[in-house]
Amino acid sequence: MDLTSTAEEEVFRGQLKEWLAKALPTLPPAPDPLDWPGRRAYDTAWQRMLYDAGYAGLHWPADAGGRGATPTQHLIFLEETERAGAPYVGANFVGLLHAGPTVAAEGTAEQRARWLPPVLRGDEIWCQGFSEPDAGSDLASLRTRAVRDGDHYVVSGSKIWTSHAEVADWCELLVRTEPVSESVPKHRGITWLAMRMDAPGVTVRPLRTLAGSTEFAEMFLDEVRIPVTDRVGEENDGWRVTMVTLSFERGTAFVGEVVACRRALGELARAARENGRWSDTVLRRRLGRIGAEFAALWRLTQWNVSEAQRSGGVPGTGGSVFKLRYSHARQELYEVAAEVLGPDALDLSHPWNQDRLSSLSYTIAAGTSQIQQNIVAERILGLPKGR
Amino acid sequence: MDFRLTDDQLALRNGFRELLAGRFDREALRAAVDRGTLDRALWRELGDAGLFSLRLPEARGGVGLGLPEAVLVFEEAGRALLPGPLVATHLAAGAVPGADTGEAVVTASDGALVEWLAEADDVLGQDLAQDARPIRSVDPLTPLHRVGGERTAGPDVVLPPGTNVVTLTLPPDATALTAALLTAALQLGSAARTTELAVQHARQREQFGQPIGAFQAVKHLCAQMLVRTEIARAAVYAAAVTAEAAADEADVTGACVPDAYEAAGAKLLADDAAVRNARDCLQVHGGMGFTWEADVHLHLKRAWVRAGQWITAAEAEELVASRL
Numbered sequence: 001m002d003l004t005s006t007a008e009e010e011v012f013r014g015q016l017k018e019w020l021a022k023a024l025p026t027l028p029p030a031p032d033p034l035d036w037p038g039r040r041a042y043d044t045a046w047q048r049m050l051y052d053a054g055y056a057g058l059h060w061p062a063d064a065g066g067r068g069a070t071p072t073q074h075l076i077f078l079e080e081t082e083r084a085g086a087p088y089v090g091a092n093f094v095g096l097l098h099a100g101p102t103v104a105a106e107g108t109a110e111q112r113a114r115w116l117p118p119v120l121r122g123d124e125i126w127c128q129g130f131s132e133p134d135a136g137s138d139l140a141s142l143r144t145r146a147v148r149d150g151d152h153y154v155v156s157g158s159k160i161w162t163s164h165a166e167v168a169d170w171c172e173l174l175v176r177t178e179p180v181s182e183s184v185p186k187h188r189g190i191t192w193l194a195m196r197m198d199a200p201g202v203t204v205r206p207l208r209t210l211a212g213s214t215e216f217a218e219m220f221l222d223e224v225r226i227p228v229t230d231r232v233g234e235e236n237d238g239w240r241v242t243m244v245t246l247s248f249e250r251g252t253a254f255v256g257e258v259v260a261c262r263r264a265l266g267e268l269a270r271a272a273r274e275n276g277r278w279s280d281t282v283l284r285r286r287l288g289r290i291g292a293e294f295a296a297l298w299r300l301t302q303w304n305v306s307e308a309q310r311s312g313g314v315p316g317t318g319g320s321v322f323k324l325r326y327s328h329a330r331q332e333l334y335e336v337a338a339e340v341l342g343p344d345a346l347d348l349s350h351p352w353n354q355d356r357l358s359s360l361s362y363t364i365a366a367g368t369s370q371i372q373q374n375i376v377a378e379r380i381l382g383l384p385k386g387r
Numbered sequence: 388m389d390f391r392l393t394d395d396q397l398a399l400r401n402g403f404r405e406l407l408a409g410r411f412d413r414e415a416l417r418a419a420v421d422r423g424t425l426d427r428a429l430w431r432e433l434g435d436a437g438l439f440s441l442r443l444p445e446a447r448g449g450v451g452l453g454l455p456e457a458v459l460v461f462e463e464a465g466r467a468l469l470p471g472p473l474v475a476t477h478l479a480a481g482a483v484p485g486a487d488t489g490e491a492v493v494t495a496s497d498g499a500l501v502e503w504l505a506e507a508d509d510v511l512g513q514d515l516a517q518d519a520r521p522i523r524s525v526d527p528l529t530p531l532h533r534v535g536g537e538r539t540a541g542p543d544v545v546l547p548p549g550t551n552v553v554t555l556t557l558p559p560d561a562t563a564l565t566a567a568l569l570t571a572a573l574q575l576g577s578a579a580r581t582t583e584l585a586v587q588h589a590r591q592r593e594q595f596g597q598p599i600g601a602f603q604a605v606k607h608l609c610a611q612m613l614v615r616t617e618i619a620r621a622a623v624y625a626a627a628v629t630a631e632a633a634a635d636e637a638d639v640t641g642a643c644v645p646d647a648y649e650a651a652g653a654k655l656l657a658d659d660a661a662v663r664n665a666r667d668c669l670q671v672h673g674g675m676g677f678t679w680e681a682d683v684h685l686h687l688k689r690a691w692v693r694a695g696q697w698i699t700a701a702e703a704e705e706l707v708a709s710r711l
Contacts, residue, residue, distance in 0.1 A: 001396065001455045001628045002389050009388070072388045182426050269711035285701065288708030292622070292652035295707075299390075299621035306390040324610070373610035374603065381586045381609055386601025 003302060005076070012069075013076050019053055020084040030087070033354060034213050040125060040167040043090035047122030056120040057100070060351045063105035065116045071305040075255065077356040081257035089256075091164050095119035095126035102192070104228050106233045106241050115170070115194065127168035129159040129195065129219060130242070136161070139174075140239060144221060146175035146193065153177070153193060153231070155224045156203075161365075165204045166218035171195045173226075178236050190238035194230045201225075211357035212348075246367070254326055255301050261333055262294050264355070268333075272340045286336050293329045295320065318370045321380075326364035327369060334359045392459070394545060399452075400459045406436055407467040413682065416468055420685065422526050423470050425492060425506045434489020438464070438473070439480045443487055448507055449480065454565070454643055458475070458572040458627040460696055465576025465632045465661075470528040474569045474696075475511050478562060483509045496534060497697050499565060504532040511562070526688040561644040567697035568630070568645045571623050571654040574661035574693050576618060577686050580669035581661075582612040599671075608667045615660035622653040648710045655703035661690035 005013070027046060031038030051058045059074035060066020069077070080215060082088075085270040089096050103111055118124035144157025155175055162171070173196070178189030195202070201224035206214035206253045231239040268285055272278040304318040332357035338345035364367045377383040392400070410432060412417075415477045419426060433439065440501035441457050443449020457477065465471055475488050485491030485508070496512035504510070504519055524531040586609055589600030626649035631666045645653075665687035667678035676683050694700065 001392060001626055003625060003628045005388060028447070056506070075388075085639050120516075129408055266711055269708070284708045285704040287711060288704030288706070289655065291707040291711050292655045292703065293618070295652050296618045297624035298627075299625040300618060302388065302625070303390045303621050306388065309389065312393065318617075321614050325618055358444060368606070370603070373607040376610035376613055377606035381582075381613060383586065383589060383600035383606050383609060384598050386603070 001188075004172055005072075010267070013080060016077060016080050017057070017084070019055075020080065020086060020118070022100055023053065023082060024050055024086060027087070032082050033077075036164070036167050036214055040091045040164075043087060043092050044122035044125065045119075046087045047092050047096075048091075051121045056122075057116075060100065060104055060116070060120075060324045062205070064112055065120050066104075071309045074313045075302065078233070079254040079259050081254050082263065091167055092119070092122065093124050094128045094168075094172065094360060095124065095162060095170075099126040099130060099170070099194075102172065102241060102244055103232055105244055107226065110229070111194075111232060116170075119188070124169040125164060125167055126172060126261045127162050127164045129165075129171045130163050130174040132158060133160050133218075137368055138300070139242070140190065141180075142174055142176060144173075144175050145176050149225075150229070151228050151289060152190075153224045153228060155195070155221050155226055157221050159219040159221070160207075161216050162204075162219045163216045165219055166214060168204050170198050171197055171219070174176070174238055174242060184361060187239045189236050190242070191235050192232045192238040192241040193226050194232065195224065195226050199224050199226070209357075210360065211354060213329060213358075240341075254323060255305075256308075257296060257330070258297050258326065261322075262298065263328055264337075264352075265291055265333060268337055268340055269351075275340070275342070277340050277342070283336065283339055286332075286339075290329060290336060292334055293325070293332075297326055297329060299323075319367060320367075320375045323366065326377065330362050331359045390628070393428040396456060397457055399456055402462060403436070403438075403460050403463045403467070407463055411467050411469055412640035414681070416685070419470055423530070425503060430476075430492060433469075433473075434487065435603065439477045439489055441477070441480075443481045447481055449487060453627075453631050454568070454708065455624065455627040455631060457569060458623060461569045461572035462576040462579070462623075464575030466580040467579075468528070468577065468682070468689060471621065472507065474566050477569065478566060479509065479511055483511075490513075495566065497566065498695070499533060499535060500695065501532045501534055502529050502692070502696075505530060511561065514698060526685070526691070526692045529689060529692050531692070559599045563697055564647055564650045565630075567654045568623065568626050568650045570693050570697050571616070571619070571650075571657035573627075573646060574654075574657035574690060575616070575619050575623050577655040577690055578657065578660035578664040580613070581683060581686050582616055585609050585664075585671040586670040592670045592673075605671060607669055612667050615656075615664055619653070619657040619660040622649070622656045626650050626653040633655070647706060651698055651703040651706040655700055655707070656700045658694040658700060658703075660661065662694055664688065665690050699700045 028042065031042050035296055038166055047056065054067065055077065057066035058077050059070045059071065062068035096119060100116060103115050119126065130139060131142060132142045144155060144159065146153040146155045173193045173195045174377060175191050175193055176189055177191040178184050180186045180189065201222040203220040204217050208214055208216045230275055272283065298320055304322060307318055310357070337352040338356060341352060343349065347353065405426060410429065415614055437450040438460060440449040440497060441452050445451035463475065472492060474492070476493040479486035479493040481490055482486060482631060483493050486493050491508040492503065493509045493511060494501055494507040496510055501510070504587050507650055508517050519534045521631040522531050522577065527657065586600070590598050592599050600609070627644045630643045630645035650699040665683055668683045669687065672681050672683060675681050
């Protein structure tokens with residue numbers, strides 16, 4: 001057990017901090033959180049700055065255009081960028097954390113060359129076309145149909161909860177290439193395709209979240225033609241490819257946010273000391289407990305990263321354990337924030353209140369807490385499958 | 388950084404697990420409950436195995452290992468529900484003659500209650516003279532004395548004859564932090580064990596034609612038990628490792644102290660994991676869980692005792708809050 005950094009890691013940290021101190025003041029002012037075209041421009045500009053400085057796709061393998069950094073270096077990167085108040089991945093989320101790593105792991109040489117550099121440079125934005133109106137948590141029961149027509153798939157159906165669809169260039173799309181039957185269980189017959197968002201037949205209808213954002217959308221697909229060469233993995237092998245994607249989502253996607261939450265917690269304690277709420281023992285003790293939770297979540301992250309480092313980079317089921325606790329802790333954090341704010345908790349212009357609303361999605365998105373508990377119970381504890 | 392256990396640490400943990408499986412299995416546990424007294428022969432065997440002298444430098448006859456190794460071994464002790472003032476005797480190694488070898492049984496006073504006072508040869512901490520009375524302990528394997536406070540009882544105080552009161556050379560807060568961390572490790576072991584017991588039962592027990600573990604309601608109880616355990620494990624191990632680092636920097640041997648914030652957080656989460664996991668394990672066991680037949684009540688009662696020792700939830704929460 002060793003939590004100390006090596007000399008090399010400290011050099012890396014030092015250079016990164018130095019660069020952040022110079023780079024961040026040159027960023028344009030942050031856009032309104034609800035302005036997605038504005039956020040795309042802002043987030044991709046930041047991505048370009050990272051690219052030019054050699055920090056893009058830090059944890060991606062070198063042959064995928066990344067820096068091939070160790071998971072520990074990636075952790076340092078997330079820690080220091082959050083500490084410095086740098087923007088989060090934002091609109092680049094799907095490309096950098098889902099689709100990119102999946103293409104890097106499962107794509108052909110041509111696919112990697114076509115799709116990965118624009119993600120790293122911030123030139124192209126990806127969205128996620130997994131869920132359907134009747135296939136959310138039960139993802140494998142999706143019905144969007146792809147029929148082979150020469151060297152194309154012709155795709156029809158609809159998707160929902162498609163994050164960043166409004167501003168995306170590409171979509172990682174799950175389709176059914178083999179109808180479910182007695183010989184084809186629902187997990188078979190699914191294929192992973194990359195779809196251009198400007199392809200004829202794609203219609204996007206933004207959905208407004210309870211936080212007021214249009215960060216995700218409904219998507220209607222009417223005989224959209226997708227080249228067979230844009231398929232990642234084999235036909236009907238999309239479920240396995242998807243599991244790779246989801247392990248990235250659960251394994252690393254929330255890491256940076258823990259640092260952000262710890263920073264927010266510090267601000268909350270400061271605010272409570274200033275407005276007198278700190279003298280409330282119940283509130284103070286709740287803050288203490290959340291502080292211990294987030295400290296432990298950070299340690300669990302370091303544990304998971306150590307595991308991933310040994311296993312070659314693909315995150316394991318530890319991500320589900322992490323997500324179950326993190327999503328709850330984040331909601332608790334903003335519940336306490338509302339107590340600290342008092343009457344101001346009902347004023348949406350305070351950023352904590354936006355964060356409070358957003359936090360409601362954390363126990364639903366990327367696999368609901370109930371699904372995650374099934375994963376932990378069945379895959380880690382070995383309990384029987386059932387209903 | 389590699390947070391995972393080294394091969395040596397894994398070997399130490401597995402060795403201790405085997406030792407306890409052979410020497411203190413379920414039958415021995417039930418026999419100990421029936422007897423209610425401390426098994427001095429076992430205590431000496433634990434001493435021989437290095438449980439108490441683990442962090443004592445080799446030059447002084449100890450094993451010369453650090454806090455992370457102590458935490459791993461205490462986790463195993465917690466898993467086996469090993470009885471006795473383990474933490475206090477471990478802390479006394481090197482300061483109280485015979486503590487390192489298990490010849491002496493040493494308890495400690497950290498508040499209103501003292502465990503195993505009647506069987507202790509020595510007491511760490513405050514002078515308990517004439518101010519302790521036995522209470523009916525909730526845990527059948529942890530006799531307790533009430534000290535100080537609003538004591539109303541008369542002369543039924545029994546301090547064992549020849550009890551010595553020893554003051555450690557470390558500052559008391561440092562002792563308390565190390566004790567809290569080792570207690571947290573015991574709680575962690577218990578939390579991991581009750582998770583296993585619940586999962587075993589849920590896989591075997593059938594109702595409505597299938598194992599109850601196939602029902603989500605049961606599955607989710609078990610999943611949350613694992614989550615609590617792993618969160619506590621990360622906190623406990625980290626508190627041990629970072630204490631080592633601090634000691635290295637200060638070039639102090641044998642006296643490394645966990646950071647207060649880390650130790651308090653670890654104790655808080657480990658107490659929570661041990662108590663709540665025992666309760667969920669009891670629930671998974673159904674009616675059987677509410678009886679003396681199942682072991683889970685012993686885990687729950689011990690977890691309650693430990694949660695009241697060294698750093699309580701209220702103290703831990705205040706301690707962490709003070710650093711925010």
